[in-house]
Amino acid sequence: MRKDILIGAFIVLLIAVVFSGTKIQTVEEYYLTHIDDITEDSETVFISIDVSTILDNWEALDSGLQSPKYVPEDGIILTKTEYVLRPNDTVFDILQRTVRHHQIHMEYQGANENIYNSVYIQGINHLYEFSAGPLSGWMYAVNGEFPDSGVGKHKLEDGDVIEFRYTCDLGRDLGHDL
Secondary structure, eight states, X not given: OHHHHHHHXXXXXXXXXXXXXXXXXXXXXXXXXXXXOXXXXXXXXXXXXXXHHHHTTGGGSOGGGOSTTTSOTTSEEEEEEEEEOOTTOBHHHHHHHHHHHXXXXXXXXXGGXXXXXXXXXXXXXXXXXXXXXXXXXXXXXXXXXXXXXXTTTOBOOTTOEEEXXXXXXXXXXXXXXX
């Protein structure tokens, strides 16, 4: 008897959900449809992801990654794309929204997991530190400058341009001298 009541209640609940217009979405569908709409009053930032330095260092790239799936023929994983800037957004916040929206793989180490107390980007699009040699990894620039702070600490302002770029030579191939 009790089992029949539970089954009946579940069926009624299921029918109520279906007829109430509730749209059930996967996580991917949610992130693809719930990106902020840009209006003329919106503060915005731009972001791009570039691995073109790997094209000049192809022989150093792990053989399993030598594919357009990981390194596009033009070296651009994401062209300059505009996102709404929310209050207190950091570079990491925008990168997270970007990779979710475009379904780009990203792996990172949390701020509480390293001595720098900041988020560390380990890999984007399956390209990690050392994937293209002992001096390779991810760097970021804001408005053409390489900040001294981690991605989770760098707060953004309206109009900022974020570039995530893969280096094969500790940033020297990106014009950054240590």
